[in-house]
Amino acid sequence: MSSLSASAFTGSLDYRDYASKHLANGVSSTPRASQLPVPLVIASARDAIVTDVDGNDYIDYTMGYGPLILGHSPAPVIERLKAEIDKGFRTASVHSGEGRLAELIAQTVPCAEMTSFVSSGTEAVQLALRIARARTGRTRIVKFRANYHGWFDNIHIANNPGNDGPSSAGQDPQASGNVTLVDWGNAVALEEVLSDEFAAVIMEATAINAGCFAPPAGFLQAVRDLTRRHGVVLIFDEVISGFRLDLGGAQAIHGVTPDIAVLGKALGAGLPISAVTGNRDVMAPLVDGRVLHRGTFNGNPLSVGAAIACVEYLQAHADIYPRMNAQAEAIQTHFNAEAQALDLALCANRIGSAIQLFSGVRRLDTIGDLDKADKKDILKLTEACVLNGLNPLPRGLMYLSAAHTDADIATTKAALSSALRLYKASK
Ligand code: PMP
Numbered sequence: 001m002s003s004l005s006a007s008a009f010t011g012s013l014d015y016r017d018y019a020s021k022h023l024a025n026g027v028s029s030t031p032r033a034s035q036l037p038v039p040l041v042i043a044s045a046r047d048a049i050v051t052d053v054d055g056n057d058y059i060d061y062t063m064g065y066g067p068l069i070l071g072h073s074p075a076p077v078i079e080r081l082k083a084e085i086d087k088g089f090r091t092a093s094v095h096s097g098e099g100r101l102a103e104l105i106a107q108t109v110p111c112a113e114m115t116s117f118v119s120s121g122t123e124a125v126q127l128a129l130r131i132a133r134a135r136t137g138r139t140r141i142v143k144f145r146a147n148y149h150g151w152f153d154n155i156h157i158a159n160n161p162g163n164d165g166p167s168s169a170g171q172d173p174q175a176s177g178n179v180t181l182v183d184w185g186n187a188v189a190l191e192e193v194l195s196d197e198f199a200a201v202i203m204e205a206t207a208i209n210a211g212c213f214a215p216p217a218g219f220l221q222a223v224r225d226l227t228r229r230h231g232v233v234l235i236f237d238e239v240i241s242g243f244r245l246d247l248g249g250a251q252a253i254h255g256v257t258p259d260i261a262v263l264g265k266a267l268g269a270g271l272p273i274s275a276v277t278g279n280r281d282v283m284a285p286l287v288d289g290r291v292l293h294r295g296t297f298n299g300n301p302l303s304v305g306a307a308i309a310c311v312e313y314l315q316a317h318a319d320i321y322p323r324m325n326a327q328a329e330a331i332q333t334h335f336n337a338e339a340q341a342l343d344l345a346l347c348a349n350r351i352g353s354a355i356q357l358f359s360g361v362r363r364l365d366t367i368g369d370l371d372k373a374d375k376k377d378i379l380k381l382t383e384a385c386v387l388n389g390l391n392p393l394p395r396g397l398m399y400l401s402a403a404h405t406d407a408d409i410a411t412t413k414a415a416l417s418s419a420l421r422l423y424k425a426s427k
Pocket of ligand 1: 119120121122123125148149150151204209237238239240264265
C-alpha cells in the first residue's frame with residue numbers, strides 16, 4: 001500500500017491559509033487544529049468514509065469526535081430530519097418530540113426517570129451540577145483528575161497529568177474553588193476527602209477521554225456507597241459512553257446506577273443535543289422550577305428528531321454493539337501485534353468501540369501512568385495514519401460506528417501496518 005505524499009493536501013493547505021485570515025486558529029474547536037500533516041478539510045462523507053477537498057478518501061475514526069454512532073449518513077436519521085424540516089423549524093417551541101425522547105431515554109438508561117435537554121455536553125454538566133447543589137443545599141464538588149467534563153471555568157481543570165489547575169489561558173482560577181480533586185480509580189482517596197459538605201461527585205464511569213481505561217474492580221460500587229453514605233449526588237458523565245457502549249451506557253454495563261447521568265454525543269447521531277437525566281427525587285428542583293434551565297436551542301425539533309430516530313434504531317438493532325466491539329478489538333489486537341513485531345514503543349487501549357493509541361509506552365494499564373505517554377509524538381503517529389487513508393483523532397482516539405464494514409476493518413488493518421512502517425522510518 002503506498003502512502004499519500006505532501007502534494008496530496010494542497011486543497012486543505014490552501015484552505016488553512018484562507019480561513020486563518022478571519023477564522024481564529026482556522027478551526028472552530030482547538031483540538032482540530034492539531035491534525036498533521038494539516039487539518040483535513042472534509043468536503044463530503046458517506047457511511048464510514050470521509051473525502052477531503054483534495055479528493056482523498058479516508059476510513060473515518062473521528063466519527064464526529066464520538067456522536068456518529070450510525071455513521072455519516074444514516075438513512076433513518078436523515079429521513080426523520082427531512083420530515084421535521086418539512087414541518088418548519090419550530091425552534092424554541094414546545095413540541096411532541098421532547099416528551100417522546102425523554103420516554104425513550106427512560107426506557108433505556110437505568111437512572112433515567114426525569115430528563116431535560118440542552119445542546120452540548122458542557123452545558124449539560126453545568127445543569128447537572130446546579131441540580132445537585134439545589135437538591136443538597138451544598139456547594140462542594142469532587143472531580144477526578146484526567147476526567148473531562150466540558151470547557152467551563154469551574155470544571156475545566158486537572159485534565160492533563162501534572163497540572164491540577166485550569167486547562168486554558170483566561171480561565172477564572174476562583175471558579176473552581178469549590179472543586180476537590182481525587183485520583184480516578186482510588187476509592188480510598190475519595191473516602192478520605194468526602195464529607196457531608198459535598199453536593200456531588202462527578203465522574204466518567206469509564207475513562208474514555210483519558211485513554212480508554214476501565215474502572216478498577218469495585219471502584220464504581222465504592223463510589224456509589226460513599227456518596228450514599230454522605231448524601232452526595234453521584235453524577236456519571238456519560239457524554240461519550242451513553243449509547244456508545246450500550247443502550248444503557250456504562251452504568252448498565254457495570255451495574256452501578258448513579259443519581260444523575262449526563263448524555264450527549266451518540267444520543268443525537270451527529271446533531272447537537274445533550275441531556276441531563278436522573279431519578280425523580282434528585283431531579284425535583286428542576287421539576288418544580290426552582291432550578292432555572294434556560295436555552296434558546298434546548299430541545300430543538302431537528303436535534304430531538306435525530307435523537308429519536310437514533311435511539312429507536314439502536315433499540316431495534318442492539319446487535320450493533322457486539323459487532324462494533326469485535327471490530328474495534330480486531331483493530332486493537334492488530335495494532336499491538338504490529339507494534340511489537342516492529343519493536344515500537346506504541347500500544348492501543350480499548351473500551352468497547354473506542355480505541356486509544358499511545359506513543360512512548362509499550363503498555364499503559366492505569367490512568368496514573370498517563371504521564372508516560374508522549375503527547376507530541378502521537379501526532380506523528382496519527383499523521384502516518386492519515387497518510388495511509390485513516391482518519392483518527394489527532395490525539396490517537398478512534399471511534400467505530402455501525403457503518404464500519406468488515407471490509408473497512410480489513411483495509412484499516414493493512415493501512416495500520418503501512419502507517420507503522422512509515423512512522424518507524426521517520427524515527
Ligand atoms: N463530558 C465528556 C465525558 C466529554 O467527552 C465531553 C466532550 N468530549 C464533554 C463532557 C463536553 O461535551 P461537548 O463537547 O458537547 O460540550
